[in-house]
Amino acid sequence: MKPSPNLQATLKVLHLSGIAESLEVRLDQAREETLGYLEFLQIILQDEVERRHATSVQRLLKQAAFQEQKGLEEFDFTAMPGVNPKEIKDLATGLFIERKEHVILYGPPGTGKTHLAQALGNRACRSQYSVLFTTAAKLFRKLAAAKIDGSYEKAMRSFLKPQLLIIDDLGLTGFTQEQTEAFYEIIAERHHTGSIVVTSNRPPGDWPGLFPDQVLANSLMDRLAHKAHHIPLKGESYRKRGRPQKVTNS
Ligand code: ADP
Ligand code: MG
16 A cells, blocks of 8 residues: 555655655555554554664764774684684673773784774674774874864864774884874773774784883873783784695695
8 A cells, every 4th residue: 555645745754764665565564464553553663763773873884984894794713713702792792882991902914803893893883883993094194184284173083082993003113202192192082981992913012112102101001901802813814815825846
């Protein structure tokens, strides 16, 4: 049964696009299954709720600016026996964001750090948390450029606002004094407002040596690393898998 144009117009005015979309099918279903009034109302309102949820997840995923949509489902835990699946799945519930805790994923290249960080971010979006993914290089580049054009506060806010900030590849190189101060500000400001997921090729124990200012470095480590879930990734690069084997003439 087609809903009348009047009804469609009313649903549009009320921004009930989820109901508008499913109404025709639901009216047929109501007839066939002789649904009660309340039951019918319940079903179409649920359609609206689901549609709104899906739209908001799509918006959050877009805002998160992931490099790739990597899910936890695609992560092969058997390939990384050092990683405890239960620990990752617990983090994927988003409780660490609720508690404003941090996560540090570290290990050699190709062990799935960026994959896992994005998978946690993806789950966070699905649980309605706002997320921003950035590489450390991009974050510092943005802040440095913003300092020049007078938009530093705005740029800094963009890193403070999301409930979860993911910083990929921290510590590939040493930090300048300016970067140390900016990073300290992010850690200190976010301390009470939101979580950070960091990936790094270096274990957190090596980080202090990357900072020129040991006072800031200690304070920073105290706030970030000492209160984080540490996830070490070990072993062979996953990228090497599937590469043709070298043929040796023996
Ligand atoms: P890292 O950030 O540690 O250098 P990535 O997360 O970029 O490594 O992983 C490299 C590639 O291998 C990516 O395409 C990633 O999806 C894949 N990968 C890594 N580990 C796994 C895994 N355990 N299961 C499935 N894919 C993996
Ligand atoms: Mg990476």
